[in-house]
Amino acid sequence: MARLSAENVELAREIIGRYPRSRSALIPLLHLAQEQDGWVSEEAMVHIAELLDLTPAEVLGTASFYEMFKREPVGRYLLNVCTNISCLLLGGEELLEHCSARLGVPVGGTTPDGLFSLEEVECVAACTEAPAVQVNYRYFPEVTPESADQLLDDLAAGRLDEVVPPHGTLSRVRPPTPTRWAGRGREGLAIPPGGVRP
């Protein structure tokens, strides 16, 4: 859709300033673009390349390696059903089939109203709460076909808006601009030998 907004450019510059080398900010900036638009557009990648003094191809090269960056629009809610070993043992595959049938889309598809995208995912570190589902990366443990129906209804009715922000929003806590920032990452200042208590 779009380049980063003025507000996000400001935030991007602040993020870049936290790293000794600017390219380290690439993944955080791709997340920022995805938060703004719900996906990562070509325009956004070109803009990020400008901000980091990279080529657009370098930005695409990194973006295309990582599962979370969606280079085409996805639904407002990205439903990730885990079918890896612990979830498989407790019905993850059947749950995925159920969600696909219920939403009327194949795995990897998006509902015509743009509300839901469905994905089969690898282990999401919720193995003791299997079978696990993430919606926009928010966890829903021990999901049954019945509770999945309820979950989809609640999401569609907006009843989970406080728990599940739109796709792309990860942390709702903004990194602070610390007043006590040491800023020594580039200098490599070692600790004075013999301890530091004054």
Add this chain to the structure above:
Amino acid sequence: MTVSDVAPIVSARRDDPAALTIDGYLASGGYEGLRAALARTPAEVLDEVKAAQLLGRGGAGFPAGQKWGFLPPGKTPYYLVVNGDESEPGTCKDRVLLERDPHQLVEGVLICAYAIGAAQAFIYIRGEMPLAHERVLTAVAEAYERGLAGRNIDGTDFSVDVVVHWGAGAYIVGEETALIESLEGRRGMPRLKPPYFPAAIGLYQQPTVVNNVETLSNLPWILRHGAAAFTALGTEKAHGTRLFAISGHVRRPGVYEVEYGTTTFRDVIYDERYAGGLGDGRELKAFIPGGASAPWLFPEHLDLPLDPSVVGPAGSMLGSGAIVVMDDTTDVVKAALRLVRFYAHESCGKCTPCREGTTWLATILSRIVRGGGKADDLELMLDVADNISPPPFPRAGWADRGIEPIAFPYRRTTICDLGPSVVSPLRSAIERFRPEFDAYLALALDPARTGVPVEVNRGR
């Protein structure tokens, strides 16, 4: 049955929401470990951690203090990178620490940064864990506000910045050199070895220590109570405690902290204080002892202690502390296929044996499960596996058949361990449960047959 009752070290605050705030954390002894560290020289802190013989809790189990000691003197800046990219199937213990006791990790990061003289620390958190990210970010911000991070920490000349970094979905980034590539804004592909440790050449080509979340979360306790108290727990080679995630066909799946090396698989799988055993009338078929990459173990191995120096020679590994239990309803062919598909999906593509091998294994095993297998497919798969990990491949011994164990680790034709890891579930399942594979192969030869041996358990 012996189950140890030692007080938890890293999960003591997991059920205390007050510990999420710095005041609650301080009230429970928080940042005392950091203050104890700052009262000594960095070299003394390093010696303390070396004396504690703290083994890395990420998977490889390398001693943390020794890893720090590899940093070449004078080649500053040094960096500290925290590996919070927990993605090994079956593993969910770092998530507990990140979400439930973020200050403990931040304190551990600061202690390590002080000991090694790091110019900056980066906490790399898996992208799919926004709650963990929010909690750790909040903890870091609070630490800055209270003068416990950033410039002149706790009124000393020690200064270090802590940056919380995002992952974006790639299992391979858990490999420490791939993690560094990712932190540099690149595709997360492992670097060529040698150097074997990023302590020689790491982030921005500078000496770098990469440690796991649980490893660093042990440091506040070690600095508060001393290395001697730590080594008093556990066995001669495995000290302290360790988190184990027990999942699959058990009554009470969960993340449990147990004394290292003294507890057995039988304890944590069957004892009421832990996973509480299998479902009614169900029997154990196999279990994965240390994450998806570990060769499988079987009922006759239940009395092995959770001690890497025992489990390694016995033919597997404790890896990332993930025990996955499969009962007698498990279709091990489908279970193996799911894990093989995982490695095929997550192979970064850098090494040919892994990129091609995992993909072909997934293709061949898929056709077997669909009923289209060919007579020599099992031999074909084992041949592909040998090209990724030259034999002999580690495996558990079967005393009743006179088969000796082959000790861990595996050999490899690849840069990292992802490739050989695909062989673990495949070989384990084929060697132990060959008749089940043969039954699938028979389907292809006689399509009218429907007799696939067992169905995947569909309920609890």
